Amino acid sequence: MISNYELMNLCIKNQWFTAGTTTQYDKMFTVAEDGADLDCIVMLIWLCSEEPWTTATIKSTIEAFIASKEPTMTFQAYILEKMAVDGEFDCIIGDVDMPATVCVGDDMPFPTDRMREKYGALLDAKVNVLSDSTVEVLFDDDRLGERFCLDMAGYCSQDEYTQLTGLDC
Numbered sequence: 001m002i003s004n005y006e007l008m009n010l011c012i013k014n015q016w017f018t019a020g021t022t023t024q025y026d027k028m029f030t031v032a033e034d035g036a037d038l039d040c041i042v043m044l045i046w047l048c049s050e051e052p053w054t055t056a057t058i059k060s061t062i063e064a065f066i067a068s069k070e071p072t073m074t075f076q077a078y079i080l081e082k083m084a085v086d087g088e089f090d091c092i093i094g095d096v097d098m099p100a101t102v103c104v105g106d107d108m109p110f111p112t113d114r115m116r117e118k119y120g121a122l123l124d125a126k127v128n129v130l131s132d133s134t135v136e137v138l139f140d141d142d143r144l145g146e147r148f149c150l151d152m153a154g155y156c157s158q159d160e161y162t163q164l165t166g167l168d169c
Contacts, residue, residue: 001038002066003136004029004095006128010065011045016058020048033095038062069128075137076111076123079104092130093122093137093145100153107167114163119148 002010007029011017017025028044042059049058073081082089083104091098104110111123125139139145150156151164162168 002032002062003092004032005092005097005130005136006065006069007032007041007062009130010062014053014058014061016045016049016053018048019050024048073127073129074123075125075127075135075139078127078129078135079123080110083108083110089133089135091135091137091145091149093139093149094142096142096145098146098149100149100155102149102152104152105167109166112164112166114160115165118164119144122148 011025017028020028024044025048028041028048031044032041038059042055042062045058046053046055078089079102083106087105088101090101111119116123122137122139122141122144125137127138128136130136137145151160154161156164
């Protein structure tokens with residue numbers, strides 16, 4: 001479907017919900033997170049938006065966005081791509097904005113055996129690259145995602161960091 005982060009970005013981009021309150025906006029995200037169908041979300045957006053938007057145009061815009069975001073890249077492939085360019089990125093895993101910027105370098109043997117062992121399922125998850133260069137990892141275990149981000153940012157023991165990254169601190 002569509003994440004709350006993506007829904008928020010669509011609202012901002014299309015200037016939807018400009019006639020609604022912050023409380024109403026928060027309630028829309030709660031309803032969406034609770035699994036409301038697209039027609040319900042469209043109606044909430046339409047009720048709190050100004051002309052020229054109609055329910056049909058809002059719905060078709062959201063449906064086109066959903067259709068365009070078929071993820072093909074894995075998190076591991078994304079990390080390998082980032083290693084060749086600038087080496088750091090922010091990520092969202094599930095609907096949780098992760099607490100640390102992930103830092104990777106082209107001098108890292110990636111992935112190490114320890115990283116595959118500990119984070120293999122996460123590395124195999126599909127990703128969406130969002131407009132602000134944040135990566136959204138389509139993975140439900142946000143605790144494992146948080147641990148990955150903290151480990152990759154160096155918030156672990158020196159031995160664990162060395163095993164995960166192949167680098168000495």
